Amino acid sequence: MKSLKAFTVAAVLxxxxxxxxxxxxxxxxxxxxxxxxxxxxxxxxxxxxxDKGNWSGLDVDACRAxxxxxxxxxxxxxxxxLSAQQRLxxxxxxxxxxxxxxxxxxxxxxxxxxxxxxxxxxxxxxGFMVPTKLGVxxxxxxxxxxxxxxxxxxxxxxxxxxxxxxxxTYKPVxxxxxxxxxxxxIAGRCDVYTSDASQLAAIRANEMPNPADYVILPELxxxxxxxxxxxxxxxQWMDVVRWSIYAMIAAEEKGVTMGNVDQMAASSPDPxxxxxxxxTAGNGKALGLDEAWAKAIIKQVGNYGESFERNVGQGSKLxxxxxxNALYSHGGLMYSPPFK
Amino acid sequence: MIKPEDDIHAxxxxxxxxxxxxxxxxxxxxxxxxxxxxSNLFDSVPNTILxxxxxxxxxxxxxxxxxxxxxxxxxxxxxxxxxxxxxxxxACWALMGEKNRLMLFGxxxxxxxxxxxxxxxxxxxxxxxxxxxxxxxxxxxxxxxxAIVVVAWLMWGGVLGLSYVETGLWGGLPLxxxxxxxxxxxxxxxxxxxxxxxxxxLPAIKAICTGYIELVRGVPLVSVLFMASVMFPLFLPExxxxxxxxxxxxxxxxxxxxxxxxxxxxxxxxxxRGQEEAADALGLPYWRKMRLIVLPQALRLVIPPIVNxxxxxxxxxxxVTIVGLYxxxxxxxxxxxxxxxxxxxxxxxxxAAVIYWVFCFSMSRYSQWLERQLATGHRR
Numbered sequence: 269m270k271s272l273k274a275f276t277v278a279a280v281l282x283x284x285x286x287x288x289x290x291x292x293x294x295x296x297x298x299x300x301x302x303x304x305x306x307x308x309x310x311x312x313x314x315x316x317x318x319d320k321g322n323w324s325g326l327d328v329d330a331c332r333a334x335x336x337x338x339x340x341x342x343x344x345x346x347x348x349x350l351s352a353q354q355r356l357x358x359x360x361x362x363x364x365x366x367x368x369x370x371x372x373x374x375x376x377x378x379x380x381x382x383x384x385x386x387x388x389x390x391x392x393x394x395g396f397m398v399p400t401k402l403g404v405x406x407x408x409x410x411x412x413x414x415x416x417x418x419x420x421x422x423x424x425x426x427x428x429x430x431x432x433x434x435x436x437t438y439k440p441v442x443x444x445x446x447x448x449x450x451x452x453x454i455a456g457r458c459d460v461y462t463s464d465a466s467q468l469a470a471i472r473a474n475e476m477p478n479p480a481d482y483v484i485l486p487e488l489x490x491x492x493x494x495x496x497x498x499x500x501x502x503x504q505w506m507d508v509v510r511w512s513i514y515a516m517i518a519a520e521e522k523g524v525t526m527g528n529v530d531q532m533a534a535s536s537p538d539p540x541x542x543x544x545x546x547x548t549a550g551n552g553k554a555l556g557l558d559e560a561w562a563k564a565i566i567k568q569v570g571n572y573g574e575s576f577e578r579n580v581g582q583g584s585k586l587x588x589x590x591x592x593n594a595l596y597s598h599g600g601l602m603y604s605p606p607f608k
Numbered sequence: 609m610i611k612p613e614d615d616i617h618a619x620x621x622x623x624x625x626x627x628x629x630x631x632x633x634x635x636x637x638x639x640x641x642x643x644x645x646x647s648n649l650f651d652s653v654p655n656t657i658l659x660x661x662x663x664x665x666x667x668x669x670x671x672x673x674x675x676x677x678x679x680x681x682x683x684x685x686x687x688x689x690x691x692x693x694x695x696x697x698x699a700c701w702a703l704m705g706e707k708n709r710l711m712l713f714g715x716x717x718x719x720x721x722x723x724x725x726x727x728x729x730x731x732x733x734x735x736x737x738x739x740x741x742x743x744x745x746x747x748x749x750x751x752x753x754x755a756i757v758v759v760a761w762l763m764w765g766g767v768l769g770l771s772y773v774e775t776g777l778w779g780g781l782p783l784x785x786x787x788x789x790x791x792x793x794x795x796x797x798x799x800x801x802x803x804x805x806x807x808x809x810l811p812a813i814k815a816i817c818t819g820y821i822e823l824v825r826g827v828p829l830v831s832v833l834f835m836a837s838v839m840f841p842l843f844l845p846e847x848x849x850x851x852x853x854x855x856x857x858x859x860x861x862x863x864x865x866x867x868x869x870x871x872x873x874x875x876x877x878x879x880x881r882g883q884e885e886a887a888d889a890l891g892l893p894y895w896r897k898m899r900l901i902v903l904p905q906a907l908r909l910v911i912p913p914i915v916n917x918x919x920x921x922x923x924x925x926x927x928v929t930i931v932g933l934y935x936x937x938x939x940x941x942x943x944x945x946x947x948x949x950x951x952x953x954x955x956x957x958x959x960a961a962v963i964y965w966v967f968c969f970s971m972s973r974y975s976q977w978l979e980r981q982l983a984t985g986h987r988r
Contacts, residue, residue: 309929309938310945317942319710320718321777346776347715349932354838358932361841363849474947477694585947 293498293505294556297365302344305331306364309349312470313580313588314370314390314494323347327368329575330389330496330513332568334366337512337561342568356381359499366498366509373495385495386510389572390580391592391601393488394426395465397472400483402459407487414439416449416458422490427462430489450475464492466580469588479587488592508555515562518544518604519571521595526570533563544607551607562607572602690948700952704959707943711959714779714934714942720771724782727762730755731785739974741981775853779934781963783853787935788922791860795921796914798861799868804898806873817869824866829924832859837931856928864921871913875906908982915975919968936960 297303307315307327315325332342348364359367360382370392371377373385396415398404407430417424419442431438441458443449450471453461461468465488472482496513498506519525522541524532533545542548545563552559569575573595580588594600649659680698684705685691693700704711713721734755737743763782766772778786805817824832836859837852844850879902887897907914929938940960944953 309932309934310942312945312947316945317710317715319707319943319946321710321713321715322718323715346774348776349715349934351930351932353834353930354932357838357842361838361844363841470947470950474690475951 293362293365293502294508297338297505301339302346303331303335303338303366304346304348304364305334306348306350306355306358306367306369307331308369309351311370313466313584313586315347315349315368324579326390326575326579327370327494327496329516329569329579330368331366333512333516333565334509336564336568337508337515337555337557340558340560340564342564356383359383359497362499365505366496368496370494371497373493373497377497382500383497384500384506385497386506387513388493388495388601389513390466390494391488392464392466392492392494393592394423394462394490394492395468395488396485397453397461397463397468397482398459398485399456400481404483404485407485407489408434408436410438410460411436412438413460414441414458415460415462416441416443416453417462418442418449419444423463426490465591466586466588469580469586473585473587484589486591504556508557511551511555512561512565513572514604515544515565515607516569516572516575517595517602518607519562519566520573520602521597521604524566524571526567526574529563529566540607690952693952699955700949701955703943703949703952703955707946707949707956710780710943711936711940711956712780714783714939715777716779716782717771717773717777720765720773723762723765723770723773724778724780727759728782728785730759730762731789775851778853780939781936783928783933784922784925784936785967787853787857787860787925787928788918790857791864791921791925792918794857794861795864795868798865799872800903802865802869803872803876806869807876821866821869824863825870829860829863830927830930832863833927833931835859852931853933856931856933860921860925860928863924864917868914868917871910871917872906874913875908875910876902878909879906911975911979911982915971919971922968922971923964936963 305328307323307325310316311325313325315323315327317323328347331345331347335344336342338344348358350358350364350367350369355367355369355371356377358364367383368389370390373388377383378385396407396410398410404410415427415438417427417440424440424442427438427440438460441452443452449461452458454476461471463471465484468484472479472484476482496509498509518540519529522532522538522544524541524544529545532541533547536542536545536547539548543551545566546552546559546561549559552561555561558564570578573590576590576593577583580586581590590598590600592601594602596603650656675698677699680696682693682696682698682700682702685693685702688706690700690702693702709718709721713724716724734752737751738748761767761770763778763786764773764775802817802821805813806821808814808817833856836855840855841849883901883905884897887901892900925935926937928935929941934942937960940956944950944956949956
């Protein structure tokens with residue numbers, strides 16, 4: 269048993285110390301003809317098989333965008349559903365080419381784990397939900413409130429820190445299980461329910477007798493940037509993944525949609541749109557892709573806003589507001605570097 | 609063995625004998641259960657209190673459970689949404705109607721679901737056919753070979769007009785059944801070899817078998833699966849990857865074999881030395897001695913622990929979800945990821961539990977029947 273432990277430690281150290289240079293992933297993907305994408309086993313809105321076993325979600329759209337850029341066909345993806353423990357080793361060992369599995373971008377993952385995060389495709393964070401009838405518009409007005417929270421999580425810690433930092437008081441109602449916590453909130457045992465914002469939205473849309481009776485406050489008190497990651501060792505592949513997602517954001521900035529992409533390509537006078545859609549050549553060659561790579565993404569997957577609304581926004585069962593995930597020009601954090 | 613009913617008859621008869629002169633004799637149909645209740649449930653004050661308490665608990669739990677599960681339950685929804693379930697106070701069995709395909713077959717291509725369905729039916733039919741002893745003939749072996757080829761063809765496809773479906777897309781009940789069956793079938797011979805090896809006189813073989821059994825028994829299955837699916841690929845050269853399903857199957861097989869080996873060894877130890885010595889005296893070589901004399905007796909003795917291991921192997925397959933395979937339980941969880949149906953997770957788990965129970969209970973009943981069948985001349 270001891271020797272096994274020693275062996276495991278040695279193996280983990282070996283992996284951590286030498287992030288395996290896996291050879292050019294770009295060439296390997298090109299040669300095999302599909303993208304092997306690591307996704308969640310089932311997280312609605314991000315990556316989950318639907319009733320017919322087809323994958324959909326915001327993270328799945330990132331995989332599809334990369335496939336569209338590489339092959340001009342967003343269906344050339346094979347999905348590897350991964351558990352939370354499995355996801356990082358699966359990327360390190362080369363089982364998957366990219367990881368789009370609601371993974372929070374942190375310094376240690378970016379360095380010691382041998383990963384490179386490319387772009388944040390969803391900004392999550394801990395939020396507050398309150399009954400609409402309280403008339404609360406901001407979390408700053410929650411002085412003296414009773415708050416329903418799960419015990420022993422970072423959620424509880426973040427809550428305490430935030431209230432202390434803002435010199436507010438609160439009374440926690442601590443309940444061990446998520447379902448019971450929601451029931452307690454609905455029954456009115458607490459004024460406020462706190463959890464990750466995407467979780468709050470799902471509960472509001474599906475477990476509340478009348479969703480309109482509850483509102484999610486705009487403040488988020490913790491940072492959970494969920495990013496798409498690749499393995500160390502192939503910068504060209506990292507560029508392709510990064511700019512595939514930026515292309516979706518840039519398309520939304522420029523108003524290019526699934527519906528109008530052909531028309532925009534034919535007639536838009538905007539030089540940036542022309543470069544984005546490959547009308548003015550150059551970007552494709554620089555990435556090692558076809559010049560119409562971004563056009564294929566937008567035509568088949570849509571721009572970031574379309575993907576967001578379809579998977580987690582108003583077009584989905586989650587009904588999450590854009591919030592931090594709106595474009596920078598609308599007060600959010602989504603921002604694409606220029607396509608030059 | 610006295611059946612409980614006989615016991616009651618005996619007790620009642622005894623009561624009749626002791627009080628022959630009691631003037632009023634109630635109607636026998638009413639007398640028997642009343643008398644039984646009086647002598648077993650209300651014969652003393654503590655017993656009476658316990659009985660009333662138990663009745664009270666049953667009264668508190670059973671009617672609400674029936675109300676939730678049957679009377680107020682929603683059995684189907686017309687529009688494919690959970691709206692009708694949300695308005696009712698009972699269970700939402702409509703979940704089964706809406707999500708059964710995902711729960712049963714995982715992410716197998718939707719329009720091809722008839723293939724795993726047919727494959728599962730073939731396997732279950734073959735299992736049922738193999739159960740009675742009178743079918744244990746050479747033809748059954750050929751039938752199984754044919755069935756395996758057909759099932760493999762149905763699941764993989766790729767030839768004779770069926771489209772190819774890679775193992776990464778297999779899921780649900782066929783995956784659970786396949787992993788459990790193959791795991792059991794492959795582990796069983798391996799376990800016999802291991803058990804014989806552990807009792808061998810050759811030191812090298814004995815050391816290897818003992819070391820293997822103790823090593824595998826010393827770690828949980830989760831860690832074996834984890835090593836197989838997470839650590840193992842890190843040591844493989846780039847570009848070489850072994851099928852995820854195969855890795856999980858090998859992990860389950862090796863794990864089950866180590867446990868089974870100990871059960872088999874228990875059987876071997878129970879065989880008197882005289883049996884082996886008699887076989888030696890007849891001049892039988894080692895393998896024939898084992899095959900004809902020792903193993904048939906030993907294995908018959910250890911049917912209960914062997915089946916115990918089979919059942920636990922069947923249930924352990926649900927652990928493959930940590931390596932990203934959609935077994936029955938993981939597929940049920942994926943179906944419950946849909947926020948609209950998530951409030952009805954209890955129903956989803958009950959459905960999965962019932963499916964597991966049906967298979968495990970059948971195995972258990974079959975083993976009891978088999979024990980009786982094979983017990984000729986061995987009653988104690």
